[in-house]
């Protein structure tokens with residue numbers, strides 16, 4: 001059976017590329033098509049169905065894959081810092097007091113980041129994203145040089161939504177008065193960087209934005225029909241500072257200011273009370289959950305696991321990887337598995353949430369939460385051809401079993417990704433990013449990292465005594 005909307009494309013439409021495999025469509029019926037195929041033309045999907053029918057209906061000069069492959073929609077990462085942490089990846093000690101990693105490490109590194117550092121960092125983070133099947137990345141709002149991150153995205157072929165610095169604190173990189181911060185955001189929204197790159201309004205958030213800035217940023221996002229994102233309440237410190245400043249908890253205060261709405265994407269929102277959770281639901285604001293960051297930083301996600309409660313109340317949720325010193329690896333499948341396990345364990349109920357729901361958050365539900373479900377998140381005719389092909393011939397894939405979603409989420413991660421397409425273009429083949437000389441980029445990163453550490457005046461060390469190499 002071909003997709004119902006095949007009639008939108010006249011019979012015999014020529015596909016430029018057909019990808020074969022078992023297709024996890026993530027369409028409204030959640031169909032899985034054994035020995036299926038996806039036909040692509042330009043940047044779009046023009047046919048989805050059994051391989052025999054697609055191959056007949058859509059002649060193509062290129063057919064790749066086999067029934068042994070698993071084809072899924074590109075994964076969506078709703079919160080990722082593309083600059084700053086990459087060049088000091090997994091270097092910030094994991095036993096620092098809350099907040100110390102931000103103000104003693106991350107902020108000085110960002111302040112010392114050059115335009116070249118921005119592009120190199122984004123190239124490497126996006127390369128890791130793509131080889132793990134993450135095709136859509138939403139930047140978390142710490143990019144100093146958006147044009148360089150856009151160049152990186154275009155080069156490696158990743159779909160990216162960029163955010164730039166927005167805060168009006170007294171002192172900090174790229175801080176400024178409200179008008180200046182809003183102008184900077186508006187300039188980014190007015191930029192055209194090509195079909196794969198868009199932008200949104202991003203504030204650092206926490207208690208590092210005035211009410212005036214939060215309201216102006218919210219109005220700006222609405223006027224451009226885009227989203228506003230900011231960090232809030234990954235720990236209880238935002239709760240304490242909002243209570244001290246306003247007498248109200250953060251999301252109560254921000255809701256009363258009119259900042260919460262379907263256009264708002266809250267990064268974290270881990271520590272909510274019932275009133276705040278209700279306001280998130282009622283306003284239709286989205287939440288991006290980055291569970292590895294909460295575990296790495298000991299932030300208390302397991303105390304209540306509000307994200308599961310929001311999901312159970314039909315809240316809008318996406319998953320994120322955060323940064324290379326808060327979650328570290330950029331692998332959406334690891335995040336989906338962790339979220340799923342936390343949901344089962346925190347509720348002490350294995351029936352409440354499973355691998356299928358985890359994969360939904362990583363694909364179609366995440367796309368819905370971020371407002372891009374008309375373009376990506378499922379394999380359906382008319383959507384963008386963002387596809388991930390997992391090779392199931394490796395040792396991590398069992399020969400038995402009828403449910404590839406269980407095997408994908410619980411038994412695998414990005415390591416079995418073989419090929420990735422974004423907007424119909426092959427960007428990863430046989431596990432290698434085609435748009436980046438990884439060896440050269442890694443060598444450049446090693447050199448850039450040493451210089452950045454010196455400029456930022458930080459000192460990564462080993463926790464255990466490490467003997468220097470013998471001459």
Ligand SMILES: [Zn+2]
Nearest residue numbers: 140231267322
């Ligand atoms: Zn973040």
